[in-house]
Amino acid sequence: xxxxxxxxxxxxxxxxxxxxxxxxxxxxxxxxxxxxxxxxxxxxxxxxxxxxxxxxxxxxxxxxxxxxxxxxxxxxxxxxxxxxxxxxxxxxxxxxxxxxxxxxxxxxxxxxxxxxxxxxxxxxxxxxxxxxxxxxxxxxxxxxxxxxxxxxxxxxxxxxxxxxxxxxxxxxxxxxxxxxxxxxxxxxxxxxxxxxxxxxxxxxxxxxxxxxxxxxxxxxxxxxxxxxxxxxxxxxxxxxxxxxxxxxxxxxxxxxxxxxxxxxxxxxxxxxxxxxxxxxxxxxxxxxxxxxxxxxxxxxxxxxxxxxxxxx
Ligand SMILES: [Ca+2]
Ligand SMILES: [Ca+2]
Ligand SMILES: [Ca+2]
Numbered sequence: 001x002x003x004x005x006x007x008x009x010x011x012x013x014x015x016x017x018x019x020x021x022x023x024x025x026x027x028x029x030x031x032x033x034x035x036x037x038x039x040x041x042x043x044x045x046x047x048x049x050x051x052x053x054x055x056x057x058x059x060x061x062x063x064x065x066x067x068x069x070x071x072x073x074x075x076x077x078x079x080x081x082x083x084x085x086x087x088x089x090x091x092x093x094x095x096x097x098x099x100x101x102x103x104x105x106x107x108x109x110x111x112x113x114x115x116x117x118x119x120x121x122x123x124x125x126x127x128x129x130x131x132x133x134x135x136x137x138x139x140x141x142x143x144x145x146x147x148x149x150x151x152x153x154x155x156x157x158x159x160x161x162x163x164x165x166x167x168x169x170x171x172x173x174x175x176x177x178x179x180x181x182x183x184x185x186x187x188x189x190x191x192x193x194x195x196x197x198x199x200x201x202x203x204x205x206x207x208x209x210x211x212x213x214x215x216x217x218x219x220x221x222x223x224x225x226x227x228x229x230x231x232x233x234x235x236x237x238x239x240x241x242x243x244x245x246x247x248x249x250x251x252x253x254x255x256x257x258x259x260x261x262x263x264x265x266x267x268x269x270x271x272x273x274x275x276x277x278x279x280x281x282x283x284x285x286x287x288x289x290x291x292x293x294x295x296x297x298x299x300x301x302x303x304x305x306x307x308x309x310x311x312x
Contacts, residue, residue: 040183041157045071046230048186050223052082052193055101055113059196060086060220067191067223074158078129080151082144082193085220089145090195093130096176097123098188100222110205115194115217119209122190122222125175126164129153129191135163136175143195160184174209186225193221 034042048069054061062084070077080092101121105113127133131142133155144151164178178184200215208214 037161040161044157044184044186045073046187047071047228048225049228050191050225052191052221052223053100055118055219055222058111059200059218060084063193063221065221067225069186069225071157071186074156076133076155076157076160078133078151078153078155080129080144080149080191082151082221083148085147085149085193086196086200087145087147088195088197089143089216090149090193090220091143091217092128092151092191092193093125093175094127094186094225095123095190095192096126096179097121097190098224100190100224101219108205108207110203112202112206113219114207114214115209115212115219116207118192118219118222119174122192125192126178126184126189127160128175134159136177137169187227189225191223191225192219194219196220 048071050067052063052065052067054063063082063086064084065080065082067078067080069079082090099121101113101118103113105117105121107117107120125136128136128140129143129151130139131153132139133153161184164184166177168175168177194217196215196218198213198215200218202214202218206214206218208217210217
């Protein structure tokens with residue numbers, strides 16, 4: 001299901017969509033109505049959750065919590081509630097990998113999964129969950145602290161994607177950009193949490209990353225991210241309100257997009273092709289075209305319902 005990213009957003013076209021072939025998951029039919037970037041933006045729409053589990057149970061056995069991610073149109077919200085963590089600052093991020101490190105990751109056999117060993121399994125840092133989600137560099141080192149904490153940040157999906165596909169300003173650190181041809185998925189990727197108090201006594205064999213003290217980067221918790229909701233619910237509601245058949249197709253690509261900005265295009269035209277075209281064209285272009293109508297009819301209903309009940 002991976003799609004190729006373009007590094008810039010092509011000019012948006014308001015196209016006639018009647019009869020246009022729907023693009024399903026993974027299809028690469030000749031579809032001039034949406035760019036790969038737009039398809040990526042649609043594909044990532046939805047709600048996601050992770051349940052944190054301890055990594056180094058000999059050091060931080062009680063850490064747990066949840067992470068919730070909502071991608072709603074251009075809005076990306078990430079909320080975490082963590083408990084039972086050691087005191088101190090917690091470097092945390094969405095990693096490039098798709099598996100959490102287990103005891104088997106302790107390749108040097110010292111009984112501790114250190115940051116370097118964890119990285120070999122979970123991958124490098126893709127989206128630091130720091131003080132500013134818009135870019136990797138902004139808000140750097142603004143990580144939460146304490147044994148029990150809540151983390152909540154919002155971002156623009158477009159700004160996040162621009163940053164994740166930009167040139168890496170520091171190719172030597174553990175923070176990486178999206179590999180060429182890869183996509184931001186959330187689903188199946190992992191969230192990592194690190195950090196024990198600086199006075200924690202660790203064996204000299206415990207490694208680290210980026211030249212940081214081993215205690216600061218010691219992995220304490222991880223979760224694989226699962227998808228808990230897609231645009232289906234928003235699409236159904238947005239479809240009923242905003243278009244005749246926008247429900248099914250709008251659902252696939254995000255009733256939120258079609259709903260919030262769909263309006264005239266998403267409702268009438270997007271009704272038939274709501275998913276692929278209604279989402280992208282109806283969404284971005286329809287924002288201007290549909291505007292008021294989309295905001296009141298397709299928008300409010302589709303958007304609100306999407307967020308509230310899509311966890312089915
Ligand atoms: Ca080890
Ligand atoms: Ca940042
Ligand atoms: Ca880097």
